[in-house]
Structures are given as structure tokens and as C-alpha cells.
Amino acid sequence: MGIRAILSEPLAQYIVKQQQDWISRSTEVQEKWRKELVKTAADTQFGRDHFFKDIHSYSDFKEAIPVHDYEDLKDYIAKLKTGESDVLWPGKPLYFAKTSGTTSGTKYIPISKDSISNHINSARNAILTYIAETKKAAFLDNKLIFLSGSPILTETGGVLTGRLSGISNHHVPAYLRSNQMPSYETNCIEDWETKLDKIIDETIDQRMSLISGIPPWVQMYFDRIIERTGKKIKDVFPEFSLFIYGGVNFEPYRAKLFESIGKKIDSIELYPASEGFFAYQDSQTDEGLLLLLDTGIFYEFIPVEHFFDENPKRLSISEVETGRNYAVIVNNNAGLWGYSLGDTVKFVSTQPYKILVTGRIKHFISAFGEHVIGEEIEKALRYAMERHREVEVVEFTVAPMVNSEQGGLPYHEWLVEFATMPNDREKFVEDIDRRLTELNIYYQDLIKGNILRRLELVPLRKNAFIDFMRANGKLGGQNKVPRLSNDRKIADELVRINRA
Structure with a gap:
């Protein structure tokens, strides 16, 4: 076993111990974040406009902060894009994550110095939680591929701007840089098919052990390799043992992906978005994704059947039930307030709080x-x-x-x-x-x-x-x-x- 694998095991145990601590105090932890977010943002433009200093309870919070979508926050974000400070969150954003909107065109989602750890540490902790449960860490010593967007960043109002996956690429821990693939130069290629061929050129003769990406694009990567070699993926990458994915329901892709691989391997499902990293699969045996309740986000939930009501009932984590579909509302330490993600989830457990992502509220x-x-x-x-x-x-x-x-x-x-x-x-x-x-x-x-x-x-x-x-x-x-x-x-x- 290599040095990365050896060092990962005590760190994995430490992270799981921390995780168990906040899981045991889930309601308390969420209430802590609600108070801390409001207190920290009280002197921002949004905080003054919504009388944050008069918020003393969750009831006050719901009365002061309506449910928003991106369109409702657009005027505040426009100020951020011109370089203004203290608009939604103290200071300026560290990044803007660019993402496509169905009605808003390109959306610029702020990521702050305070919120970047939610994105980076949560992805790390998903892997460490897997290592703690399975005792499998050897994959860290081989090559790891992350199929993602370009890491090239531009500037908007003095704020670095790019796709979330590209932003995250700049925060890959130094100890993984040497075995991360594809190369930075290849990752910067914008045309997907040109990029894919170059990725295959770089990876096809490597000792690949972890592959991560959205299932349809990973399948396209597999298909191209099979066309080029005439071999199953297990024969091209004999040490491939862990697949990490998110973004879509894996089930429709599962049969074809594993048929392409040629063997059963472990997988970890993630629930990341530009607005935050919300959950990950913390067990290879239990159903659902662990909702991350101690990373700078205060969650609210609206029963799907009431989402389009004039004044829909908003629930805190302590009020949700298993088996019901909820629309997810987030408030975070980057300045998103009462923000409707557009996603729907269903709780499969409340001890701990674990979810399935069930769809989109508008789909x-x-x-x-x-x-x-x-x-x-x-x-x-x-x-x-x-x-x-x-x-x-x-x-x-x-x-x-x-x-x-x-x-x-x-x-x-x-x-x-x-x-x-x-x-x-x-x-x-x-x-x-x-x-x-x-x-x-x-x-x-x-x-x-x-x-x-x-x-x-x-x-x-x-x-x-x-x-x-x-x-x-x-x-x-x-x-x-x-x-x-x-x-x-x-x-x-x-x-x-x-x-x-």
C-alpha cells in the first residue's frame, strides 16, 4: 500500500467521527447555522432590506425572507457583478459559478471565501467516508480521472468566474495533483469531442483506479475506449475499482455502464450543485444520501404539492417526514437566501437525515x-x-x-x-x-x-x-x-x- 492510502485511513476515521458528532445534533446544528448566517449578513444590503436585525426566531426568519429563485435575486447579483461589496454576504464573492438557467439565461452563483469549503471538503469527505467504511484505500495510489468542465476562469467585476467543476479543479489537494487526470492542458479544451479523444490518448495506458463524472459522459468515454481497443473497461483498466457520479439518477445508466466495465465495482453518488454541495452517499449498504447539515447551509423544505401555493408552508429539518417529496430551499454563507434550488427530494431516514433526489420541481x-x-x-x-x-x-x-x-x-x-x-x-x-x-x-x-x-x-x-x-x-x-x-x-x- 502506498503513502497516500496509508495516510488516508486515520484521516478517514477522524472525518467520520466529526460526522457522527453533528449527526447526533442535527436539529441543533441547523438552528446554529440559521442564527449565524443571519447575524453575519445583518449589515449587508440584503440584510438591511430584509430587517435581519429583527429576526429572533424561525418564524421571524420565514416572515422576513421570502422564497426566491434566481430572477428574484438578480438585482443583487447585478451589483456583485459590477464589483460592489457587502451585497448578499460580507465582502465580495471569491468566485462566480456560471450555470445555465431555463428562464434566466446564464446564472452567476456567488461562492464566498466562507462557502468554498462546503464544495471542496464535502467532495473529499465523501471519499474518506467510503474509505472508513470499506477499508479500501489503494485506489488513491493509482491514477484518478475527473471528467469535468474547463478550469479556465475569466473575471466578472473583479471576481473569478467559471463552471463549478472548473473552479473545483483549482482546489484539488496537492497530494492528489500528481495522479489526477486528465492534464490541465487537456482539461482546458472547450470542444467536448476533441477533449474526449485527448483524454483517451492520455489515460488509455495508465493505471486508472477511480473515474468520476456525470454518467452519460462517462459512458461516452467508455464507448470510445471500447471502439478503440475492442476490450471491456476492466481489461483496459484492471485496477479500476471506484466510480463517483452525480447530476442525474444513475439507475437508467447502471446496466449499460457496468456491462461496458465488465465487472461490478463500488460507486459513490454525490449531490453537488453550483449553489452548494448538499449530500453524498455515506454507505455502500444503506439507501440514500447523507444530507450535510453542518457546512454553512440552513435548509428548508416545502411539500411539493404546496410549492406553487401563494404562501407555501416552509419546514425546518426537524419537521420533515420520510416518504414525502419536498422542494429544497437553501440559505448559505455565500448569500443565497430563501433560494429555491428547483430540486425535489424524499427523506428515506431521519436518523440520520438521508435523502433521495427525486427530480426537478419544474420537470x-x-x-x-x-x-x-x-x-x-x-x-x-x-x-x-x-x-x-x-x-x-x-x-x-x-x-x-x-x-x-x-x-x-x-x-x-x-x-x-x-x-x-x-x-x-x-x-x-x-x-x-x-x-x-x-x-x-x-x-x-x-x-x-x-x-x-x-x-x-x-x-x-x-x-x-x-x-x-x-x-x-x-x-x-x-x-x-x-x-x-x-x-x-x-x-x-x-x-x-x-x-x-
Whole structure:
């Protein structure tokens, strides 16, 4: 065992001990952060505008700070972008993380000197927690690859600006720099396909033990290696033993990824975003991701069914229940206040607080009143794939079809790129649809009431989703296709690409 692996084990035990301490005081720790955040930001522009000095309880907090999205904070962020200080948080941001918004165009999410540790230490602690549980640390002594965006940073109002993954690249610990891949020069390549070929050139003959990235782009990396070598990934990288991922639900990709690898390996799921690093998988045996409650974030939760109410009820961590879907609201030490992430989560445990990420609050289909959400779509597909073991799915999305050219009742259209098609396509569709009616009573009622007919499956040609992402300038990096939409913008473009 090498020096990195040896030194990691006592550090891993120390981190887990710290983790157990704050887990045992979860409610107390969250209340501490609520008070500390308000006190620290009281003299900022936002703090004065929202009377932070008059906040003495959680009730006061909710009354003073409304739920915001990026649009609501845009005027404050505009001041930060011109170089102003003490706007949302004391001083100026350390970075702006640039990210795409569905309605806001490019978003500039502030990361402060106080909040950067949440991003960096949480990623480190996810790995150390894995080492503490499994006693596996040898992977640290071989090559580690992180498929990410470019680390090149620009300036906005004197603040360094770039993609979160690029910012994080500048904070990789020195002891990992020597075995981190790809090279800095290759990571700076903007064109994803050019970059991918260069990454393969650099990594294909290396002793790769850890690979990290968003599943569809890791799969593309694997596919290119298999095309080039004719070998499974386990034969190209015999010491590959740990896969780290986040950003999308892994289940639809699991079968094809592991088929490409050629063996079962351990994996760690992360829940990072530009707004913060919120949770990670802390066990190889338990379900769910550990919600990080002591890293400078005060969390609130709104039951999904009440999110669009005029005054939705906001809950602290002590008030949540298992088995319910909540929209996540964050307040953090970079100056995001009452900020709606747009994500939905479900608690699978409250001792400790562990979550599953179930979808996006705005990613649903309710063209006919069914309000089908991402979690239901993914569960239905997984159900069908378990009954049709030959099926491998590359990518998929779902949209409503209100007026079909063939006429008849409207339906949900599933656009799926298969690596391996179902042997019995009709039965596969039937299994998806049956499970969806079990998961969503409204969908079931619409089917039974002849308002909707059974879903239709549209198999897409190879690389249809890659061509779609390329056409929209979103190939590679942290970009991903929404699982479902309430309109046909994505679906119609995919159909057009499929026919081209």
C-alpha cells in the first residue's frame, strides 16, 4: 500500500467521527447555522432590506425572507457583478459559478471565501467516508480521472468566474495533483469531442483506479475506449475499482455502464450543485444520501404539492417526514437566501437525515392534469428493465403528445435511445405503462377515463441525444437532458434529429 492510502485511513476515521458528532445534533446544528448566517449578513444590503436585525426566531426568519429563485435575486447579483461589496454576504464573492438557467439565461452563483469549503471538503469527505467504511484505500495510489468542465476562469467585476467543476479543479489537494487526470492542458479544451479523444490518448495506458463524472459522459468515454481497443473497461483498466457520479439518477445508466466495465465495482453518488454541495452517499449498504447539515447551509423544505401555493408552508429539518417529496430551499454563507434550488427530494431516514433526489420541481408532465414527476418516470422504466433484462438504455426523455398526426386520444411519448432493444417491445411498453398507473393515481384515472391512451415508445437512432446536445452547445461537462417536459420543445427537436 502506498503513502497516500496509508495516510488516508486515520484521516478517514477522524472525518467520520466529526460526522457522527453533528449527526447526533442535527436539529441543533441547523438552528446554529440559521442564527449565524443571519447575524453575519445583518449589515449587508440584503440584510438591511430584509430587517435581519429583527429576526429572533424561525418564524421571524420565514416572515422576513421570502422564497426566491434566481430572477428574484438578480438585482443583487447585478451589483456583485459590477464589483460592489457587502451585497448578499460580507465582502465580495471569491468566485462566480456560471450555470445555465431555463428562464434566466446564464446564472452567476456567488461562492464566498466562507462557502468554498462546503464544495471542496464535502467532495473529499465523501471519499474518506467510503474509505472508513470499506477499508479500501489503494485506489488513491493509482491514477484518478475527473471528467469535468474547463478550469479556465475569466473575471466578472473583479471576481473569478467559471463552471463549478472548473473552479473545483483549482482546489484539488496537492497530494492528489500528481495522479489526477486528465492534464490541465487537456482539461482546458472547450470542444467536448476533441477533449474526449485527448483524454483517451492520455489515460488509455495508465493505471486508472477511480473515474468520476456525470454518467452519460462517462459512458461516452467508455464507448470510445471500447471502439478503440475492442476490450471491456476492466481489461483496459484492471485496477479500476471506484466510480463517483452525480447530476442525474444513475439507475437508467447502471446496466449499460457496468456491462461496458465488465465487472461490478463500488460507486459513490454525490449531490453537488453550483449553489452548494448538499449530500453524498455515506454507505455502500444503506439507501440514500447523507444530507450535510453542518457546512454553512440552513435548509428548508416545502411539500411539493404546496410549492406553487401563494404562501407555501416552509419546514425546518426537524419537521420533515420520510416518504414525502419536498422542494429544497437553501440559505448559505455565500448569500443565497430563501433560494429555491428547483430540486425535489424524499427523506428515506431521519436518523440520520438521508435523502433521495427525486427530480426537478419544474420537470413534470401535467398537460392533462396527471402531474407525473421524474421519480415516477424513472421507477416505471426501471420496473420494465428489471423484467426485460436484455434492455440497455443510453438516454431517454418523455413529453406529452396532445395532437397526434394519426389522430386519436393524446398520450405520453417516450423517446428512448437503446443500446439494446427489448425483445418484446409491446410487452416492454405495457410494463412501463402499468407501473406508471400504479405510481400515479391521476395518470391511472386519465387512462381509465379514456382521456389518455397508453404511452407510445419512439426508439431513437444511435447518438441522437449526443447530436441534440451538440446542436444546442451543451455536449459534455455537467450538462444533461431533462427526463421529462410539459411541452414538446425537446421532443420535437429530437424527432427532427432522429429523421435527419
